[in-house]
Amino acid sequence: MKQGMGRSDEELVEACLAGEESAFDVLVGRWEKRIRGAIYRLVGSDDEARDLCQEAFLKAYKNLGTFKQEARFSSWLYQIALNLCRDRMRRRRGRTMVSLDELEEGGTTVPEPGPSALDRVHERDLSRLVAGAIASLPEEQREVIILKEYQDLTFLEIAQALDVPISTVKTRLYRGLDQLRVRLERQGLRGAAPLPAPTP
Amino acid sequence: MQCDQLRDDRLDVLYGEGDAAARRRVEEHLAACESCREEMAGLRSLRQDLRTWRLPVTRAAFRAPRRGGRWLPLAAGFLLAVGAGLLLAGTELRYEQGVFALRLGPTDAPLREALREHEARALAREEAHRRELAALRASLPEAPRGEGDLLARVAEMLKESEARQGARLETTLARYDQQQSAQRRYDMARIAAGLSYLDGKNGQHVARTTELMGYVLQASAPEN
Numbered sequence: 222m223k224q225g226m227g228r229s230d231e232e233l234v235e236a237c238l239a240g241e242e243s244a245f246d247v248l249v250g251r252w253e254k255r256i257r258g259a260i261y262r263l264v265g266s267d268d269e270a271r272d273l274c275q276e277a278f279l280k281a282y283k284n285l286g287t288f289k290q291e292a293r294f295s296s297w298l299y300q301i302a303l304n305l306c307r308d309r310m311r312r313r314r315g316r317t318m319v320s321l322d323e324l325e326e327g328g329t330t331v332p333e334p335g336p337s338a339l340d341r342v343h344e345r346d347l348s349r350l351v352a353g354a355i356a357s358l359p360e361e362q363r364e365v366i367i368l369k370e371y372q373d374l375t376f377l378e379i380a381q382a383l384d385v386p387i388s389t390v391k392t393r394l395y396r397g398l399d400q401l402r403v404r405l406e407r408q409g410l411r412g413a414a415p416l417p418a419p420t421p
Numbered sequence: 422m423q424c425d426q427l428r429d430d431r432l433d434v435l436y437g438e439g440d441a442a443a444r445r446r447v448e449e450h451l452a453a454c455e456s457c458r459e460e461m462a463g464l465r466s467l468r469q470d471l472r473t474w475r476l477p478v479t480r481a482a483f484r485a486p487r488r489g490g491r492w493l494p495l496a497a498g499f500l501l502a503v504g505a506g507l508l509l510a511g512t513e514l515r516y517e518q519g520v521f522a523l524r525l526g527p528t529d530a531p532l533r534e535a536l537r538e539h540e541a542r543a544l545a546r547e548e549a550h551r552r553e554l555a556a557l558r559a560s561l562p563e564a565p566r567g568e569g570d571l572l573a574r575v576a577e578m579l580k581e582s583e584a585r586q587g588a589r590l591e592t593t594l595a596r597y598d599q600q601q602s603a604q605r606r607y608d609m610a611r612i613a614a615g616l617s618y619l620d621g622k623n624g625q626h627v628a629r630t631t632e633l634m635g636y637v638l639q640a641s642a643p644e645n
Contacts, residue, residue: 258476261476261477262474262476267477275633275636276636276640279633279636279637279640280640283637283640283641344473347470347473348473348474348475351470351471351473351474352474355471355474366471369436370468370471370472371471371474375438376432376433376436376438388429391428391429391432394432395428395432398464398467401467401471402463402467405467405470410470
C-alpha cells in the first residue's frame with residue numbers, strides 16, 4: 222500500500238474516495254491538532270473542542286464526495302469546523318466563551334523553557350487578557366484573527382474557508398486587530414499607536 | 422490617501438505574504454509616513470502579545486474509526502474460522518474424571534462406520550423379508566381365503582420388524598447428534614472466551630469505537 226505521508230491532502234481524498242479508507246486516517250493525523258486548536262480558541266472549552274473536532278472530521282468523512290478540488294482540503298475542513306463552531310455559539314449565546322479559570326490553572330498551558338517564575342506569571346496574565354480580548358470580538362473578526370494568528374493560514378486559505386473575498390478577510394483582520402489593540406491598552410498592556418480609520 | 426491604498430500591502434508585508442513589489446511599496450511609504458510606521462510597529466508588538474495565548478495540553482481528540490473496527494472483526498473471524506475448522510475436523514471433547522479432554526482429528530469415524538453397518542443390516546433384513554413375502558405370495562397364487570390371515574400376519578410382522586429397525590436407527594442418530602451438539606457448544610464456548618479475551622485486551626479501543634459509531638450514527642441522521 223502506498224504510504225500516505227508523501228501524498229498531498231487532495232491525493233489522499235481521492236484515494237479515500239476510491240476505497241482506500243486508511244487514507245482518511247492520514248488526513249486526520251495531519252490536521253486534527255490544528256483543527257482542534259482553532260476550535261478551542263473559538264469556543265473556549267477543551268471538552269467542546271474535542272467534541273466539535275470529532276464532529277468536524279466525521280462530517281468531512283461523510284461528505285467527502287462533495288469536496289471540490291478547486292479549494293484546498295484544509296480550507297474545506299476549516300469551513301466545516303467553523304460552521305460547527307458558529308452553530309454551537311448560537312446555541313449557547315450569552316454564555317462566557319473563554320473559561321478564564323481554565324487559563325489561570327497552572328500547568329494547563331505549555332510551559333516555555335527558560336523564563337523565570339515572575340515572567341511566567343506575567344505571561345499567564347497576558348495570555349488570559351489576550352484570550353478574553355479575542356473572545357469579546359465580533360464573531361467574524363475573531364474567526365479571521367484566529368485563523369491568521371494561530372493557524373497561520375494564508376489570506377487565500379482564509380478566504381476559501383470563510384467563502385469571502387480576500388479583501389473582506391483583510392478588512393476584518395485589520396478591524397479586529399484595531400479593536401484588540403484598544404482593548405488591551407485599556408487593560409494596561411503595551412499598545413500600539415492608534416490605527417488609521419479603515420476605508421469603508 | 423496613500424495610507425489607505427497601501428493597507429492591504431502593509432498587511433501582506435506584516436504577515437510575510439507580500440511579494441517584492443509590495444515590500445518595496447510599503448518600505449518607501451513607511452520611510453515617508455510616520456503614522457504608518459508607528460502603526461506597523463504597533464501591529465508587530467500586538468502580534469507578539471497575541472502569541473502568549475497558548476493551547477492547553479490535551480489528549481488526542483479523534484481517532485479514525487475504522488482501524489480498530491477492522492482489526493477486531495478480523496480477529497473474531499479468525500477465531501470463528503478456527504472453530505469451524507475444528508468442528509469440520511471432527512474435534513472431540515470428553516469429560517472424564519473431572520477433566521475435560523480435547524482431542525483433535527476425526528473422531529466420529531467409528532460411529533459413522535457402525536451407523537453404516539446398522540443401516541446395511543436393517544436394509545438387508547428388510548430386503549430378506551420382502552423376498553420371503555414375495556416367495557410366499559408366489560407359492561400361494563390362489564391361496565384359499567383361510568390362509569389370508571397368515572399372509573396378513575406375516576405382513577404385520579414385517580412392519581413391526583421395520584419399526585424396530587427404524588427405532589434403533591433413530592436412537593443411534595440421536596446419540597450421534599448429542600455428541601455433535603456437545604462438540605459445537607464447546608467450540609462456541611472457546612470462541613466466546615477468545616472474544617472476551619480480545620475485548621479485555623482492547624476494552625478501551627472497543628469503547629472508543631462504540632463511541633465513534635455513535636457519532637457516525639448521529640452525523641448520519643437526517644437533520645431536523
